[in-house]
Amino acid sequence: MAEHKRRKPGETRDKLMGAALELVGKGRHFASLGIREVTRQAGVVPTSFYRHFRNMDDLGLQLVDELGLVLRRMMREARANVLQAERLMEESVAIFISHVQQNRSFFLFMAQGLAGESRAVQEGIRSELRFFASELGNDLRRLRLAEHLSDSDLELTCDLVVRTVAFSLTDLIGVSPDDDYQIEQVRKRTTRFLQLIFVGAAHWKVSGQPGSAR
Amino acid sequence: MAEHKRRKPGETRDKLMGAALELVGKGRHFASLGIREVTRQAGVVPTSFYRHFRNMDDLGLQLVDELGLVLRRMMREARANVLQAERLMEESVAIFISHVQQNRSFFLFMAQGLAGESRAVQEGIRSELRFFASELGNDLRRLRLAEHLSDSDLELTCDLVVRTVAFSLTDLIGVSPDDDYQIEQVRKRTTRFLQLIFVGAAHWKVSGQPGSAR
DNA sequence: CCTCGATGTGTACAGTTGTTCACTTGATGT
DNA sequence: ACATCAAGTGAACAACTGTACACATCGAGG
Structure with a gap:
């Protein structure tokens, strides 16, 4: 074997x-x-x-697979380090940023691939993001941090969180890898985005706003 | 002349x-x-x-300029059609989606450019998005929809809104331009994202969460 | 009317591209 | 021990690439 x-x-x-x-x-x-x-x-x-x-697209697909491993490592580290609920978002974003710096090229590749020219790579990356969002949902459930949200509303929230973090990649792209000040700015701002989203989730009413439901 | x-x-x-x-x-x-x-x-x-x-990058830059015009047209239409505050987000997203369908290539170009290889094009597109967010802030102020938010918190919210809408482009990319059902799904989901963000903004406390401030 | 400058065309060339083919190499299973 | 076969090499080719140059055309300003 x-x-x-x-x-x-x-x-x-x-x-x-x-x-x-x-x-x-x-x-x-x-x-x-x-x-x-x-x-x-x-x-x-x-x-x-x-x-x-077979061709470059094939190589891209295999890179997406490896990207999956990188993301899972990051998730594991986040789960191990985020113990207290209050600093959850600050620490998670910090861990994300740190992993982006360690695996810069991988995350650049991911940001590119979302709008890249290979349909298969696009779908692969989107699928990784979906998986990430669903794991995030599981964690929030386990930590009893989303008890008032329906499954679908929790899913919505986690998707938005993942998108927001992913979009912050485009901020990091435009910044030199060792411009610590700018990176710190992105980290703070992303953290506040997530806080804003969670305040929204905390006050969210069942599936839809009054007046907009069906 | x-x-x-x-x-x-x-x-x-x-x-x-x-x-x-x-x-x-x-x-x-x-x-x-x-x-x-x-x-x-x-x-x-x-x-x-x-x-x-001069070269392809130059052409890209000039495309960004035209993209600016497209975005401004869209903004004008949104301002003209969004009269009632309650349906503000639904209608805005609908107008966005419709413009994406009319100018599909332009918006594809924009989604690509955010992580593209020309630094100048990246910065150009980011600048368009910043402008869009700031105009959105002005409108919300004018409509008296954000009276309890500080300037910087309003700016934060609008930035997040613009990012969320922009990210939805990556959903539209993976969908055939005439798959009305899927497009409708993206529209609904994006609308709910924005509603979630605005609920968050409505309950947002002055600059920072308790326990996380400095 | 005639020059000038901006716009468009045809030809040319050296460098790069993707892909194929016939070949070597060395570890592996029996 | 030896045949097998995946992994690596080098030379070759036709197609395509970016860019340069000399030339044609035409509108506008004097």
């Missing part, structure tokens, strides 16, 4: 995915990358690409 | 910008478009491109 490839299994495959991420990290858009460009960056001959991927 | 160009002034220029938009509308990403591709789509010889644009 051991791995069956030569040398290091998937070594070149990882180099190729890493190379694509590096280029994205340098400001390039994933949609504008070419096979030769990626293989060049990876220090590999162009033909090797086809041993692992 | 008349226009001074030959034939129709800027005829080819418009054809080129239109061609780029068409390609974006067909699912391509702006960052992956090339000069030759655009000129081909426009039915123009490649060299003509340089008469009007």
Whole structure:
């Protein structure tokens, strides 16, 4: 049941995915990358690409899978560190920002992919976000922080939270990775967004506003 | 003070910008478009491109300017049609969705540009969004709908509203332009997001939550 | 009327692209 | 021990790319 490839299994495959991420990290858009460009960056001959991927979209899809792992790691860390309910949002946003700095290219790729040109990658990323939102909902239920909300209203709230955090990526894109002041500004602002949303959720009436229901 | 160009002034220029938009509308990403591709789509010889644009980024910047016009038209229509405060959000979102359908490519371009590869285009679009949020703030003040909010809290709220609406573009991307049912779902959901945010704003306490202030 | 400058065209070229093909290599299962 | 087969290499090709240059056309201002 051991791995069956030569040398290091998937070594070149990882180099190729890493190379694509590096280029994205340098400001390039994933949609504008070419096979030769990626293989060049990876220090590999162009033909090797086809041993692992059918085309660039395929590589993108596999990157989405790895992105899923990154997101799950982040979720685990958040669950471990957010103990007190009051500072929940501050700490969660802080953890998010920190992970974005550690895996900048991955999150850039995610921000790009939401409006990217591969339908499959779009759907993959959206699906990751949905999963994230649903896990967030579970956590809030478990922490007894959303007892007055119906399932669908909780789902609505969590979706909005995830969107808001995801959108803050576009703020981070325009900021140098070591401009700590600006990053701190984004962190504060995102936190306040979430607080605003949770105040809304706390005062939310059952499924819809008066006058707008059906 | 008349226009001074030959034939129709800027005829080819418009054809080129239109061609780029068409390609974006067909699912391509702006960052992956090339000069030759655009000129081909426009039915123009490649060299003509340089008469009007330095490179693709330049064309992108000029598209952002036109995008500004589209957004302003939309704002004007919203201001004219939203008379009663209760249905304000429903109608505004409806107008937004309708404009997205009319100018699909423009809004696709906008969604792409937020995480695009030209820093200048990113900043241009972000600036349009900021302007939009500030105008929204003015309107809410004028309609006496935000009297209990400080200037900075109103600004926060409007920013969040604009972000939420902008993010809904990524939902619309994954939906065929004539799948009325799905579009209606996005419209409803976006409306509820905004309602949630406004409930939050209505119950918002002065600058910060208790326990999280400094 | 005639020059000038802006707009559009045709040709050309060197560099890059995606993809194919025949080949080497080395670990693995039997 | 040896055949097998996934992983990696190098050379090749036709298609396409961005950009440059010389030229044609036409409107406007003198």
